[in-house]
Amino acid sequence: MGTQILDISPVGRVEGDLDVRVEIEDGQVVNAWTHAELFRGFEVILRGKDPQAGLIVTPRVCGICGASHLTSAAWALDTAWGTEVPRNAILARNLGQLAETLQSIPRYFYGLFAIDLTHEKYRHSPYYPEAVKRFSAFTGKSYEKGITLSAKPVEIYALFGGQWPHSSYMVPGGVMCAPTLTDVTRAWSILEFFRRNWIEEVWLGCSLERYEEIRTYDDFMAWLNEKPEHWNSDLGLYWRMGLDIGLDKFGAGVGRYISWGYLPHETKYQKPTIENRNSAMIMKGGVYDSFSDTHTAMNQEFVRENMTHSWYEESETDIHPLDRTTKPSPNNKKDFNNAYSWSTAVLHQNQGRLEAGPLARQLVAGGKHGESWQHRDEFILDVFKKMRGANVHLRQLARMHEIVKLYRQAEHCLREFRLNDDWYIKPTEKDGRGWGATEAARGALCHWIDVQGGKIKNYQIITPGNWNIGPRDSQGMRGPIEEALIGTPVQNPTDPIEVGHVARSFDSCLVCTVHAHDAKTGEELARFRTA
16 A cells, blocks of 8 residues: 555644644554644734733733743843842742643643543453543543642632733732732642642542652552552553553654753742753753763753744744744745744754653653752653653653642742742843743743843744644754654554544644545545544
């Protein structure tokens, strides 16, 4: 049988519509293209605006990661203006982002990924009946509880930020809130409710303290078999079924990983600069190269964007984001030999294409680089090595593994507030360049700002989607999702659920019904649900 071309349009994500084209030979993907179909132009919108406009505009980039954009925008201005940020404000910023990510994790797993486990392709798995009972959309008992309780953490965000989503309570020099003891006490009760009723009861089947004892793959397997409650937890069911249906067999990707690090330490980053950021993050950043098994520090100066295969009238050479002009091309016709995406190809100047996301964060967290006090966790790195690399299955474990450590950091924020201390120190506005970065739920996010004459001369944003969904670069190297699709088995080309597995393992996070169609005739082959 010859090569078959399959277009899936769209496979969605929050930042916009994602289309995927794959070539299939002998039941496997042999080539792939990912193309972002929606130009939103926030960089163009902000040009010429007041420097603080980004605090209002950028949280609207994403409906589920607004806190990550807000914190990046605030830190970008902090570094540009040389502000001082009080201890309470750093904790309040961290708590907002933590609450949002705690919300995102179960919502993603149940609402976007686990539904795939109820696909009829897997009806012969011994775990299928239980998966249907728990993970079916809207009717599954775990689906309903996970989606419902995922709303609880953002109640904490609303206590501090006034609303969720799209709050702008983080500002240069601090935060625009002064919570009371009642607010903090209420936040504690919400956090505890989330822990007792979902994390421990449904997801883990054990206490946080017991799960925190896991350090290696062998520890994890021992935990899994230790008690029926562990075996029958949602984590236990997912892990067993994922192996049974082969989710560990495909979706490898580019083999190099980036994390900016996140959660600035409340006393170590009160006078933020770009240069001292790496050594002030609780969750350290860096790059992990699995081919050499090495960890190195990440520097924003190494970031490059390439527009060879993107719809922009800009240089095709690799340039730093702040050197971009962001000139969208009116000719956005797909040409897979030339331009085919609104996303740029983002890369490291020396190490090439990098994967962002929870797996990347956890692989970086396992490194010995960084400061001795910074968080270190070798569990996912050990599983990665035991499984001989990345795959669809491991990306889910890495994402869900974060829930416990993020919960602990939220506890830390609430415990460390000093309610009578400062929450805001008025900054002095001035011209300059700034950079703010964090780890959104979906991966490495950063904002650059160039202020001249009291206005924004240039504003640039690199999202996790830019890293993962970007097209080929000038060397023809595929982006992370494009590369991860290579080798994916496709049992039924009219219902390519496996392609959806790979895309969603990176959290391409729009739940939608899509169509498969013939690339030449446009004829609909089948209608299928990819989430």
